[in-house]
Amino acid sequence: MTTAARVKTQYEAIIGLETHCQLSTKTKIFSYSSTEFGAPPNTHIDPICLGLPGVLPVLNQKVLEYAVKAGLALNCQIAPYSKFDRKQYFYPDLPKNYQISQYDLPIAEHGWLEIELTDSEGNPIRKKIGITRLHMEEDAGKLVHAGSDRLSGSTYSLVDFNRAGVPLIEIVSEPDLRSGQEAAEYAQELRRIVRYIGVSDGNMQEGSLRCDVNISVRPVGQKEFGTKVEIKNMNSFNAIQKAIEYEIDRQIEAVESGERIIQETRLWEEGSQRTISMRTKEGSSDYRYFPEPDLPPLEVSKEQLEQWRSELPELPAQKRHRYESEFGLSAYDARVLTDDRQVAEYFEAVVADGASPKQAANWVMGDIAAYLNTEKLTINEIALKPAILTELIALIDDNTISGKIAKQILPKLLVEGGSARKTAEEMGLLQISDPDAIAAIIDEILVANPDKLEQYRNGKTKLQGFFVGEVMKKTEGRANPKLTNQILNQKLKG
Numbered sequence: 001m002t003t004a005a006r007v008k009t010q011y012e013a014i015i016g017l018e019t020h021c022q023l024s025t026k027t028k029i030f031s032y033s034s035t036e037f038g039a040p041p042n043t044h045i046d047p048i049c050l051g052l053p054g055v056l057p058v059l060n061q062k063v064l065e066y067a068v069k070a071g072l073a074l075n076c077q078i079a080p081y082s083k084f085d086r087k088q089y090f091y092p093d094l095p096k097n098y099q100i101s102q103y104d105l106p107i108a109e110h111g112w113l114e115i116e117l118t119d120s121e122g123n124p125i126r127k128k129i130g131i132t133r134l135h136m137e138e139d140a141g142k143l144v145h146a147g148s149d150r151l152s153g154s155t156y157s158l159v160d161f162n163r164a165g166v167p168l169i170e171i172v173s174e175p176d177l178r179s180g181q182e183a184a185e186y187a188q189e190l191r192r193i194v195r196y197i198g199v200s201d202g203n204m205q206e207g208s209l210r211c212d213v214n215i216s217v218r219p220v221g222q223k224e225f226g227t228k229v230e231i232k233n234m235n236s237f238n239a240i241q242k243a244i245e246y247e248i249d250r251q252i253e254a255v256e257s258g259e260r261i262i263q264e265t266r267l268w269e270e271g272s273q274r275t276i277s278m279r280t281k282e283g284s285s286d287y288r289y290f291p292e293p294d295l296p297p298l299e300v301s302k303e304q305l306e307q308w309r310s311e312l313p314e315l316p317a318q319k320r321h322r323y324e325s326e327f328g329l330s331a332y333d334a335r336v337l338t339d340d341r342q343v344a345e346y347f348e349a350v351v352a353d354g355a356s357p358k359q360a361a362n363w364v365m366g367d368i369a370a371y372l373n374t375e376k377l378t379i380n381e382i383a384l385k386p387a388i389l390t391e392l393i394a395l396i397d398d399n400t401i402s403g404k405i406a407k408q409i410l411p412k413l414l415v416e417g418g419s420a421r422k423t424a425e426e427m428g429l430l431q432i433s434d435p436d437a438i439a440a441i442i443d444e445i446l447v448a449n450p451d452k453l454e455q456y457r458n459g460k461t462k463l464q465g466f467f468v469g470e471v472m473k474k475t476e477g478r479a480n481p482k483l484t485n486q487i488l489n490q491k492l493k494g
Helices: 003-009 061-073 180-196 237-256 302-310 316-327 331-338 341-352 357-375 386-397 403-416 420-426 435-448 450-457 461-474 481-493
Strands: 011-022 085-088 098-101 108-118 124-138 142-148 155-160 167-173 209-219 229-232 264-269 274-280
Touching: 011 180, 011 237, 061 108, 061 124, 061 167, 061 180, 061 302, 098 124, 108 180, 108 316, 108 331, 124 180, 180 209, 180 237, 180 316, 209 237, 229 237, 237 264, 237 274, 316 331, 316 357, 331 341, 331 357, 341 357, 341 386, 357 386, 357 403, 386 403, 386 420, 403 420, 435 450, 435 461, 435 481, 450 461, 450 481, 461 481
Parallel strands: 229 264
Antiparallel strands: 011 167, 011 209, 085 098, 108 124, 124 167, 142 155, 209 229, 264 274
């Protein structure tokens, strides 16, 4: 029996995510060092992020702004009063041997976001996932496992402190997720939101967005949760889904065989597609939290809160709903167009210029998206600006060019920009819509193919496609297709 079937009929998975999201500030949370990714090891460091004696942290104002905006975008209640705490733990990549975080008074609580899945018929299924809390904290450094020493044969690791002190928000979900698919969609929607509001780039491959999964299983109908297991080391949404599906199977098999599930942290092994035990899970008491003595409490005024709220853009879920109701787009089209804020704004600009929403969507999601993927560009980096695409669509609508011709001139417009009409003229591709000119061409073709004409008039009507093809061949595809068929019908029957 598959995981999905077993969970549905006998067991229920209870899943929550803890997501660490690096904020896109230029400097670190408590010091002046750069947050640039990819710099040589230990070049973006300073006495504060290294925890040297006698130094004092100072909160980066932009971190507070970004954290509040993220909380608002996630429908959270923003705390008028919050504070920082020290979280004690001793890892080689944590130079102070404690992390400045937030414990009992976080900046934001009690929010939600909406995920969207589809049923077997492609209809949208929407579900709200609760957000327990969002809090600010500093990132740790990074261990680089360098290999083995040639003389001793022992393995060793190096420490890069460039990441130490990079600002994070940690977003903790309620245990509202029930499958790997739901969890992966939750993580994707979270990334869309932080990208939309400009507080993070959300790049999982660079560690800007890191998700830890908490998962347990219980028999259907049981109220008590099972023993929770945490999974780390997932660097893609696909890995999140696969790790959860594997862990659901593992835990169900353990329960059915009478094995006791222990609270632990496990790692996802991409190569073997399985989870492996890493360590037993710490509890909050192990961290010995206490208020951070070097930072004052935080107070967010109503005036400041409303200012930041007013700066938020329309969010992905709001856009999806609007595209369906206002533009009449399908749930699928709305989802694809709103995945990236730049793409959504480009699409909206084309529609605002007068193009049909469906035609604009088809061009943006089709040929333009293919070009962006091939060239690894963003939509704002191409020469085809929204006004040019609007002009191109208008030329198709008024029969100046055909859709086929539009695809022929699109590559040049993508690279060089300019006027769609002028480009079609320069390439000799303007559509022939003069009835007399098309009629003359058809006459030539009928005269040149008397046998085919006779066969058509004897009942072989499928030969009309042959004559249309000959017209298109002679005009290099520039004859107006609708007008060509109308005139050809008249002449064939005459």
